[in-house]
Amino acid sequence: MTGCYMIINLYQVGVQKKKSFFKHCPPFSSFEYKYVLHILILPESYFRATDSLSNCDITCSPWCFSAVRKRFPKVLKLDGKDLPPPIGFDLESPTDLPTKQGSYFMNEEVKNLVVRFLEQYFSIYDSDDRQGLLEAYHNEATFSVNIAQNLTLVTNYPKYHDYLSESRNLVKVKDPVKRNKCLKQGKLNVVAALCNLPKTSHDANSFVLDVTNATQHLLSFIVSGIFKESDTKSDKPPVRYFSRHFVTVPQGSGIVIINEMLTITNATPKQVQNGQKQTAIARQLNVSQGAVSNVVQKHAQTGVLTQSETTVRTS
Known part of the structure; x- marks a missing residue:
């Protein structure tokens, strides 16, 4: 399923410490190497189960945004909001480099x-x-x-x-x-x-x-x-x-x-x-x-x- 659009709804994630959430969360670790995620939904009822996160817009949180992109560089939408396009250097298709040329003299x-x-x-x-x-x-x-x-x-x-x-x-x-x-x-x-x-x-x-x-x-x-x-x-x-x-x-x-x-x-x-x-x-x-x-x-x-x-x- 690499390369297709996927919607991952993590209701079983639970609440962990904010800064280590993406780093140590088993669901993220398992998906990281198997799929290319484009749409990611983090449910409010579980992810924001603490007072400190109850009113937090995670799409505006620098730590959350950077953590998501670090794990899933191709994510385009987070919690229903469009993210800036990812910066990458992948070629759309294989490209042959120009043939090496010799000297050039004009005439x-x-x-x-x-x-x-x-x-x-x-x-x-x-x-x-x-x-x-x-x-x-x-x-x-x-x-x-x-x-x-x-x-x-x-x-x-x-x-x-x-x-x-x-x-x-x-x-x-x-x-x-x-x-x-x-x-x-x-x-x-x-x-x-x-x-x-x-x-x-x-x-x-x-x-x-x-x-x-x-x-x-x-x-x-x-x-x-x-x-x-x-x-x-x-x-x-x-x-x-x-x-x-x-x-x-x-x-x-x-x-x-x-x-x-x-x-x-x-x-x-x-x-x-x-x-x-x-x-x-x-x-x-x-x-x-x-x-x-x-x-x-x-x-x-x-x-x-x-x-x-x-x-x-x-x-």
């Missing part, structure tokens, strides 16, 4: 531009000297790093001590002075902050790219994946998951980063495993220079993206 031209950008960017970022990234940032660029550790994932990797002092996680960093300090402004400060972060080796096989906006004046995209900290002395260097949100604008013969937000968290075992497999994005990162040049010329002709938006400026 093939934008895909080639973004892939080429990231190929050059990470080749410098993973090198021994990140100073070469100076020309990749706008003079007024801003940058922040956010550490969002997932405590449910237990790993043997070292904690995030090298990052926490500069983390601008707004959930944890409440002091406005520290928030402002952790927001790096100007390309010199940005690259200096990048140089202070641990040396890395990114796994291009794990990359997922999403272009969020592409116009003649602005190109923004997100890249996420995993990396290893390559300067550690451990035999098993820490593997982290990252997400970088780049906002770029045209400048001179290339594009420069005007805003970047880096988020670092734990890599799940599945992410580490998937990162070891060859994926489509790894092949995309091998786009030849000649192919990129052809795309540049095509954009210059169509005006979708100007030529100045197509090349990362590096020293």
